[in-house]
Amino acid sequence: MPFTPRPVPGETVASYLTRLADANHMKPADLAEYIWPGLVRFLRRHDDFGLGRNPLPTAALERLATFSGRSLNALGRALPTLSITGGNGVSGRAAAACRSCLAHRAVSHQVLQHRPSHQHVCLRHGRWLDDEGQTQLFPVPEVIHAQRRLLRLARHRTSAQLHYAELSAREVLRRWHRINRYPELGVRWHRRADSLGEDQPDPDRSRALFYLVVHPEAVTLASMFASPYWQPLCRAVSLDGNPPPETPQLRDELQRRFSL
Numbered sequence: 577m578p579f580t581p582r583p584v585p586g587e588t589v590a591s592y593l594t595r596l597a598d599a600n601h602m603k604p605a606d607l608a609e610y611i612w613p614g615l616v617r618f619l620r621r622h623d624d625f626g627l628g629r630n631p632l633p634t635a636a637l638e639r640l641a642t643f644s645g646r647s648l649n650a651l652g653r654a655l656p657t658l659s660i661t662g663g664n665g666v667s668g669r670a671a672a673a674c675r676s677c678l679a680h681r682a683v684s685h686q687v688l689q690h691r692p693s694h695q696h697v698c699l700r701h702g703r704w705l706d707d708e709g710q711t712q713l714f715p716v717p718e719v720i721h722a723q724r725r726l727l728r729l730a731r732h733r734t735s736a737q738l739h740y741a742e743l744s745a746r747e748v749l750r751r752w753h754r755i756n757r758y759p760e761l762g763v764r765w766h767r768r769a770d771s772l773g774e775d776q777p778d779p780d781r782s783r784a785l786f787y788l789v790v791h792p793e794a795v796t797l798a799s800m801f802a803s804p805y806w807q808p809l810c811r812a813v814s815l816d817g818n819p820p821p822e823t824p825q826l827r828d829e830l831q832r833r834f835s836l
């Protein structure tokens with residue numbers, strides 16, 4: 577093909593095919609049809625979920641290599657769904673790539689890439705990555721520091737442990753927000769939103785903004801959830817009713833960790 581854009585590391589096959597087709601003024605469905613008649617139905621789900629479970633046949637891979645002007649090895653390195661482990665090579669979810677990283681690569685098209693569920697921030701550009709939008713974090717450096725802590729925690733936990741710990745932490749923070757459990761935290765969250773030029777964070781109005789402003793506390797709480805010592809107590813907090821039961825020991829620990 578006359579124009580062969582470079583795949584972005586971690587990009588989904590659907591995202592790359594769409595860019596390859598657009599660069600050559602083709603419909604993505606037509607290009608998919610040329611490569612493999614069954615491929616078009618996977619284009620609708622841009623996360624490659626279906627493709628991960630039904631790897632492309634070799635003939636289709638070779639056609640994709642020919643159309644893209646790249647070796648199978650190069651494609652496999654950039655597009656996790658095509659790696660030798662097939663769908664097992666894909667972890668996490670597919671989400672929009674950092675716009676600043678794309679601009680650096682002179683990519684103007686939107687790109688979806690696989691990344692671990694705990695990767696909320698592009699540390700190179702200080703950008704919060706969310707499906708609802710991307711926010712510059714320089715006014716709230718504590719959110720960037722929290723992401724570094726989360727990455728350190730990720731080195732010692734499985735992705736499933738970390739995912740569960742984060743989900744639970746966010747659930748607890750939403751509940752605390754609803755009942756104003758710790759007014760000092762509410763003030764912090766409000767101040768961060770203010771620094772970003774946003775209104776008061778409200779998870780019912782914008783979940784993305786809420787998760788951004790509570791990220792430092794979410795990481796602190798997730799590290800407790802993920803620790804063998806606190807896990808049973810924290811699990812009781814997250815799964816119990818409203819308001820959460822807190823033992824004096826747990827309350828002391830929360831106040832210490834959150835500097836309340």
Ligand SMILES: [Zn+2]
Nearest residue numbers: 674677698701
């Ligand atoms: Zn970036």
